[in-house]
Amino acid sequence: MTFIEIITFGFALIGVSFMVLSSVGMLRMPDLYTRIHAAAKAGTVGVIGILLGVAVHSQDVLTAAKMLALIGFFLLTAPVASHMIDRAAYLTQVQATDQGVIDELEGRYDLETGQLR
C-alpha cells in the first residue's frame, strides 16, 4: 500500500470506529438525552475522520479544500440537528433516566406562552 493510502486508511479507521462506538452507545445508553451525546459524537468525529481520509486520498489541493468546506458545512448543521432533537424531546416530556442528578431547567418552561425564564 502507498503512504497516502495508509494515511487515508488511518483517518477512515478512526472515523469508522467512532461511528461504531456511537451506534453502540446509542443502544446502551439508558435514556434519550444520553443517547444524543453518543449520536452527536458519531456526527462529529466519525464523519470528520472519513472526510479527512477522502481529502488525503484525492491528493489534490482543491478537492481537499472542498472537503474542508464540507466538514465546515457539516460542523454547522450536525449540532443544530442534535440541539433541535434534544429540545423537542424535553418539550414533549420524554423522561430522563432516574440517575439524573440535577435538572436546573425544571419548571422553567411556561408551555402556554412558550416562554422560558
Place this chain on the structure above:
Amino acid sequence: MLVLNFVLAIVWMALQRSFSLVDFVVGFGLGFGIIALTQHVLRDLTPVVENGRGKGLGSYPLQTWRIFSLFAFALWSILKSSIEVAQIVVRPKLNIQPGIIAIPLDVRSDMGITLLANLITLTPGTVSLDMSTDRRTLYVHCIDIKDPDAVRDDIKQNFERRVIELFP
C-alpha cells in the same frame, strides 16, 4: 455584507476548481445577486470587522488569529471529550450522572450565541438544550456531571471567552 460577498466569490471559485480572475468576477457577481435578493434576511449577521461595540476589538489580523485559534481549540476539545465519551460507552458498568445545568451568558449577538451553542453541542458530553427567551441563560445537558459549578466554569472560561472575542 461585503465580506460575505467575497466569501461567496471564493466558494464559487473553489467549486469551479479554477481560480482565474474571470471566475472571481462571475462568483462575485452571483454572490452580489444572491445577497441583493435576500439581503433583508442577512441584514444583522454582523461580521466580525464592523462590530464596533465598546471593547476596542483591535485590528483585522488579530481577529483572523482568533478565528484560527478558536477553530484549533474546538477540534482539540472535540477529540479530547469524544474519547472520554467513548470510554463511558465502552466501560461495562455505566456510572454516569447526566443532568441539565443552566449557564448565564454574557455573549449577546446571534452569531455569538449560535457559535457557542454549536461548539458546546459539538464537543461530545455536552448538548445545548435551549436558550431562555431573554437570551440570558443557556441550558446544557451533560452526560456526566461530577460538579455542576466546575462544568459551568469550564464552559464559560474555555468557550465563551474565545467566542466573545469574535462575536460580542
Place this chain on the structure above:
Amino acid sequence: MANHLFLPFIISIIGAALAVMFAKQRPFARTVVFTSVLSMVVYSIWLLFLVMNEGRQVTQAANWAAPFGITLIADGMSAMMLSTASLLMLGTIVYSFYSLDPAYERYFFYPLLLLLLLGVSGAFLTGDLFNLYVWFEVLLLASFGLITLGGSRPQLEGGLKYMVLNLFGSTLFLIGCGLIYGTIGTLNMAHIAERMATIQEPGLMTAIACMFLFAYGSKAAIVPLFFWLPTSYHTPPVAVTAIFSGLLTKVGVYSLYRVLGVVMQNELQRLAPFILVLAGLTMVIGVFGAMAQMNIRRILSFHIVSQIGYAIMGLGLASAAGLGAGLLFLVHVMIVKTALFYIGGAAELIYGTGDLKKMGGLAHREPVLATFWFLGILSLAGIPPMSGFFGKLALLQVGVSQQSLLITLIAAGVGLLTFFSMLKIWNEVFWKKAYADMSKLPRVHPGLLLPGVALVLLSVALGIGAGFVADYSAMAGMQVFDQVGYITSVCGPDGCEAAFETALR
C-alpha cells in the same frame, strides 16, 4: 420532417404559462386560452385532411433520429381523435363561460383545461412509449385539478377515489415501460413493434401485453377497473364532466388501439377473445349501472362505461375493419355524450338538481332543449340518420362478418337497454308534468344551449355525411393495422432495426 406536429404543444404550453403569468388581467387570460384552443381546432382539422391526402406525418423531437429520439407521428386515428378532442374542448370553454361562476376563473380553471388538452394531444401524437407516459401524467394531473376545483365534499371524496385508482393504473403503465425496455431494449413504438413481431409463441410478452391492457384498461374504465368513474364524474361542474366524458376514457382506448393494435399485434390476436369478453362485460355492467340511477349525470356517467365496451369490442375484433369500426364509434360517442352532458347540465341548472324525481315538464317549457336532447338520445341509441347508427352498424357488421355473434347480440341488446335508461330521463324530465306552474323557474341561457346544439347537429351531419366518415375511419383502421407502414414511416424504408445498427456503428 412534419414540424407542424409541434404546434399543439407550443400553443398550449406557452398559452397556459401566459394565462397564469397574467392571471390578474382576467379578460386577457381568458382570450389567450380561447384563441389557443381555437387554433388547436383549426390545426387539427387541417391535419385531418393532410393525413388523408399525404398519409402519416412524422417528425423527431429535437431532431434525434428514431429509434433514439422521441418520435411524433400523426396517422388517421390520431388526427380524428385530436380534432374531436379540441372541438369538444372549445365547446366546454364556451359552455363554461355561461355555466360556471367566475370564482373558478381566478383559480386557473381555463389554464387547467388547456393543459388537459395538451396532455390529450400529446398522447395522441407521440410515437414513444415513455413519452406517452409523461403526457398521460400531464392529462391525469390536469384532470385531478379540474375534478376537485371547487372543493365541495363530493368532489373531494370522488376526487380522492378517482386519483388513487388512476395512480395505480398509471404506475403500472410506468412499470410496463420498464419491462418493455428490459426485454425489448427500446422505447420507440415502431422499433418495439418490429422487434416484437419476431416473437411468435406466447410468453413473457403476453404477460407484459396484459399489463398494458390493465393500465390502459383502467384509464379507459373497462370492467373490472371502472369504479373510479361513476363515483367521481358526477361531482364537478357539468362543463368538467362533459369534457372528461369526451376525452379521458377515450385516451385510454386510443392507447389500447395504438399499443395493442400497432405495437403488439401478435399479442392482440392471442388476447382477442379475452378482450371481447371484457367488452361484453363492460357494456352490460355499465348499462345496468345506468338503469339503477335516478340522477342525470350519474346515468350518463355509467353510460360512458357502457359505451367504452363498444370501443373495446372494436379492439377485440382484432382486424383493420374492427379498429376502423371502433374509431368511427369512438368519434361519434365522444361528440354525442359530451353534447348530452351539456344539455343535461343546462336542464339541471334550471331545477338546481339532477334528481329525476324533482324534475319534469321541460318539454313545453324549453322546446329547443327538449328537441336536441331527444335527437341526442336517438343518436346514442343508434337510430338513423344520426351518427350513432353508423357507429353501431359498423361494429355490428364487423362482428357479424367475423362470426363473433355473441358479442354482436350483446352489443345490440345493450343498445336497447341504453335507449331504455335514456328514455327514463326523457320521460321524467321532459314529458312528465311535475309542477303546475313553472314560471318561477329560470329560463335556460342560449349560450348554454349553443355547444350542445352544435354538437348534436354535428352528429346529424356525421350521420348524413357518413360516407366520408366511414371511409376515413376505414382508412385510419387500415393505417393502424398496417404495422410495416407504421415502422417504415418512422424509421425509414429498411426499418428501425437497420437504423439502430447503422447508428451504433
Place this chain on the structure above:
Amino acid sequence: MFTVLMYGLMSVVAVSLVLAVARLLMGPSIPDRTMALDMVLMHVVALIALYGIAVNRDVLIDAILVTAVLGFLGTVAIARYIEQGRS
C-alpha cells in the same frame, strides 16, 4: 489490497448502520427515532465517502455528500413539528 480494506470498513459501517436502524425501530419515543434517522443519514454519508475512496471517483461524490448533509433538513423538520405539539 487497499480497496479490500476499504470494502471491509464499509461493511463495518454497514453493521453500525444496522444497529442505528435497530434503534430506530425500537426507539420508544419519536425523538429517539428522529435521532436514529439522523444516525442513519450519517452512516449514508460515511458509506458514500468510503465508496468514493474505494472506487477512486472522489469528484462525483462531493455533490452527493452535500445532499446527504441536506438530509438534516428532514431531521430538523421532524424535530420542529414534534415540539410544536402539532403532531
Place this chain on the structure above:
Amino acid sequence: MVLILAVVIGALFAGAIYMMLRRSVVKLILGLILLSYAANLLIFTMGDGIRRGVPPIVVNGETPPPGTADPLVQALILTAIVISFAIMAFTLALAYRANQAVNSDDLDDMVSTDKL
C-alpha cells in the same frame, strides 16, 4: 444482485399494496409512496445491466466503455421520481382537504358519492 433487487421490489410492491388496502388515508398515501419507489427500482433493474462504479459520465472526450451503467434508464427514473413527487404533493393536499371535509381519516366514511 438482480435476485436481491427483485425481492426488494417485490417487498416494496407488496408493502405498497397492503398499505393501500388499509382504511386510513395516511396509510394509503404511504402506500402510494412505496409504490413509486417500487416502480423506480424496477426500471433501474431493467437497465442494460446493474453495474458498480461506472457512472455514465464521459471522461475527457472518450466514449465510456461498454460496461458503463445505462444512462437512459437513469434519465427515465429521474423523470419518474420528479413526476411521482408532484403527484405525491397533490395526493397530500387532496387527502388533507378530504379529511377536513369529511372530518375523518377513515376511508369507509367517504362513500357518499356512490349512494343510490
Place this chain on the structure above:
Amino acid sequence: MHDSIILRTVARLLLPLLLMLSVFMLLRGHNLPGGGFIGGLFAACALILQMIAFGPSFARRVIPISYLGMAAFGVFFGAIWGLPALFLGQPFMQALWLADPIPGIGKIGTPVLFDIGVFFTVIGVTTQIALLLAEEPLLFPMPPQEREHERKGAPEA
C-alpha cells in the same frame, strides 16, 4: 413555542451558501452530476429551510418574486428555447449551441437555457407547494372538536 435562535441563525447563514450551490449545480449539470432538477431542488430546500426556521409568512418574503409566477415563467422560458430551431426549419427543441464557451460559465446552448427554465419551474413549484401546505392550518384551522379528540389519544410522539 418560540423558534430556536440557533436554528434561525444557521438557516440565515446557509441561505446564500445553498443558493450559490444550487446555481453551481445547475450550470455544471451538463458535464457532471447536477442540472435543472437538482439545482432547483437545492434552492427549494434552502427556501424551505427558511420556512421551517421562520415560518411560512417570512419565507414568502425571502425572495420578492411570487413563486407561482416563477413557476409559470420557468415553463414559459423552457418552452420558448425550442422555438429557435423551428425558425431554422429544424424540429422543435433541436439543440443550438454558441460557438465558443463563455469564460467562467461554460458552453451555452438552447439545452442549457431549457435547463434554466426547468430550474425556475422546480423552485417555483416546490416552494409554493410547501408554503401552501404550511399556511393551510393557519388560514383554515381544523374544526375545534378535532383537536380534543387528538389530545385524548395519548400521543406517542
Place this chain on the structure above:
Amino acid sequence: MLASMVLLMLAAAPLGLIARREPRSLIGWGLALIPFAAFVVLCTQIAAVADGVRLDEAIAWAPAMGLELRFTLDGLSLLFALIITGIGTLIIGYGGAYMEKDIGLGRFYVYLILFMGAMLGLVLAGNVLTMFVFWELTSVTSYLLVGYKHDYPDARRGAQHALLVTAGGGLALLVGLLLLGYMTQQTGVTGSEAYTFAAIIAAGETLKLDALYVPAMILVFLGCFTKSAQFPFHFWLPGAMQAPTPASAFLHSATMVKAGIYLLARLAPGLGGTLFWETTLVLIGGFTFAFGAVVAVRQFDIKALLAYTTLSMLGGLVMLIGLGGKYGAEALTANILAHALYKSALFMSAGIIDHETGTRDLNRLGGLRKYMPITMVIVGLALLSQMGIPILLGFVAKEWMLKAALESSVMAPLPILALSAIIVGALAYIVAAWRLFSKAFLGTPHPDVQQHHIVDPKPAMWISPAIPALLALVLPLGLLPALSVLLSPAASAVYGEAFTFELYLYNGINTALLISLSIIGVGLGLTRFQERLATLRGPFAKIDAAEVFDQLTNGMLATATALTRTVQSGKLRTYILYTVLTFIGFIGVPFVLFGLDLIMITADSDLHFYEVITAALIPIGVIATIRARSRLGAIIAVSIVGAMTALFFVLFSAPDLALTQLLIEALTTVFLLLVFSVLPVRFETLSPPLIRIRDGIIAAVAGLLMTGLVLASATNDLFPPLAPWFLANSYPAGQGDNVVNVILVDFRSFDTLGEITVLFVALLGILGLLRFRTKPSDKRAIDELPVIMPGDTVREELQTPVEIGARTLQKDTPAPQQSPAGQGEAGMGGQSASGRISPG
C-alpha cells in the same frame, strides 16, 4: 323519382307547424295535398308495374358499409305505397277536423308527415339497410305520436312500451339483416350489392342451406313479429291506442304495423318455403289471428276492440305468407287492401263517436242511430266488410284466405290448423262486429248520450271514413278486374314468378264458399250470446301481457340496483382490492402459464456485504412503515426506504439519481410532516385481523408476481438496448459529459418539457384545491314550487328503481288498481278503459 318523393315528404314535415293556427280543418286538407300528390304519381306507375317494369334508383350514402339509399318499385311496394299515401291523405284531412281546437296539431302533423315519409321509404327501399333506416324512423315517430299527450302517464307508458318492443325487435332485425348480407357476400356478391333485396332473394337457395339461415331468420322474425304485434309481442298495440285517433287509424291499423308483413312478403320468394319458415309463420300467425279476434269480443272501448281485431288480422296475414303458394300470395294482397280500407274507416268513425259523444265506452253508448245516421252507415258498411258478408270486399278476401288454407302445400297438420284458426277468427269477427254495431247504434240511448246534443260531424270529418267504407262495397261490384291489375303484380312479387289472377264474387259452389257462408250463419247465431261471451273468464284472463312486460322491466331494474349496489359500494378499499385482484389475474395468469421458464437466477460474483445490508434494509423499512403506530413513526420509517434507495443508486453508479432521490426524500419528509401533523394522531388498526391477513396474502402474491416479472425481464437480453448510442453520442453530439443530463435536456428534452408541465399542473391543482372553497348554494328555484301536481295519474309512474326493486321483491303485493268493471282479458292499456273518457 322515388328517392325525391320520399326525401321531399320527409323535408315537408316541418310544414305541419302551419296547423298551429286556425282554421285547422282547412289547413288539414291543405296539407293532405302532400300525400295526395305522391298518391297520384304512384297511380301513374300502376300500368308500368303491371307490365313488369321495375324502377330502381340508388344514391350512395356510406358505400364502405354497404349502405346506399336504394329505392325500387314493384307490385308489392306499389300496393303498400298506394295504401300509405291514399289513406294518409284521408287521415291528414280528417285530423284537421278531429283536432280542430288543439294547438298541438302543428307538432302532431310534423310527426305524422315524418312518419308517412319514413313508411314510404320503408316500403320503397331496395336495400335492406335503407329499409332498416326507415324502419327505425317509423318506430321513433310512432313513439312521439303515441306519447302526444305526454302529460298523462298512460300515454307515456304506452309510448314507451311501443318503442321498446319495436326498437328492441328492430335491433334484432338489424343483426338478422347483417347476417343475410354477410351470407350473400359469402356467395360472391360484393359491396353494397350484397345488401339489396334482389341479391338476397336471388341467393335464396344457397342461403336456405347455410347454417346461419335459422339464426338469421329468428332475428328477422323477431323484428317482424314485434313490429306487427304478433303474440307474445302484441300487447304494445292496444297500449298504443293512447295516441290521438288519426294516428291510431293510420299507424296502428293501416301502415306501420304492416311493415313486418311487408318485409316477410318481400323475403318470402327467396327465403320462404322452408319447414322452419312455414311452421313458425303459420303457427304464430294463426294463433295471433284467433287469439286477437277472441279477445276483441270482450273489449268495451271501441278503439281497444279495433286494436285487437287489427293484431288478429296481422296474424292472419303472417299465416298467409306462411301458407305460401299462389293462393297465399293472392289472399295476402287482397286481405291487405280489404283490411286497410275497413279498419281505417272504423277507426275514424270511432274517432267521430268519441269526438261527438265524449266517450268510446260501449256500455255508455247506444241508440246513436237516431243522432248519427251517416256515421252509422259508414260503420255499418265497414263492419259488413270485416264480417265478410257477401258482395263486400271483406267477403272476397276471406274467400281467398280459405282457399289459401285449403290449397296450401305446406306440411301436414299446418293447413288444418290454419283453417280452424280462420274459422274461429272469422266467427269472433262477426260477433265482435255485431256487438260493436248493436251496442253503439241500436237499443235505447244511454242517459249520458241523451243529455248531450249529439249530431253527425261536419262533412270535412266524415268524408274521410266514408270513402274507404264505400270502396269496400263498390270495388267488388264492378272493379274487381281493375283491382287485379293492381294486385297481380303484388302477388307475383310475393310468389316469386309473374302471374295474373282475377278476383271474383261468385265462381260456382266450392268448399271455400260453403265454409264462408256457414261461418256467417253460425256467427250471426252466436251474436245472441255476445254479452255472456264478452264476460267469459277464459284461461288467459289473468295474464295481462303489458303487466308482464312491466314486471320484467321492474325485475331488471331491481337486479340492476342490486348489482350496482354491490359492485359500486363506495368504499375505496374494496375498489383497490378488486383492482389488485384484477392485476393478479390479468398479469399473473399469462405469466404463470408462459413466462415462468424465463426466470434465470445468475450468481453475482463481486457481491459486497454492505450491498446486501443496504438492500435488506429496504424491506425492513417497509415493515417498519406498516407496523408504525403513529404517523411520525411511519414518516421516519419511509425515510429509511428512501435513504437506502439513494445509497443504492450511489453504489450502482447513478449519481444524478442519488442526488435527486436524496433531495426529494428530504422534501417528501417535510411535506408529509406539514400535512400529517394536522391529521389525527393515532393509527388505530381499524380492520379486524381476518381482513388484515387476507390483505396480507393478496399483497404478498402481488409482490411475488412482481418479483417474478423482474427476474424474467432483467436477465432477458434477446435484443440489444439503446443505451450504448447515448453513451457514444453524449459528448460529440450532445456537447456534454453527463450523459444522463444530456438525455434529459437534449436527446429526450421533449420528455422533460412534459415533466415540467406536470410540475406546473400539479401546482395549479394544489393551489385550487387548498385555496378555493365554494359555499354550497342552498337556495333552489324548485324548493318553493308547489308539490307535484296531483292528477290524472291513473297508474303509478315508474317509481325509482330502488322502490320498484323493493316492491317487486316482496312477491305478495297485489297489482295496483284492480278496476271493478269487467277487466278485459288484456284490457286496453292494461286498464279498464271503459271507465275513462279520454278527451280529444
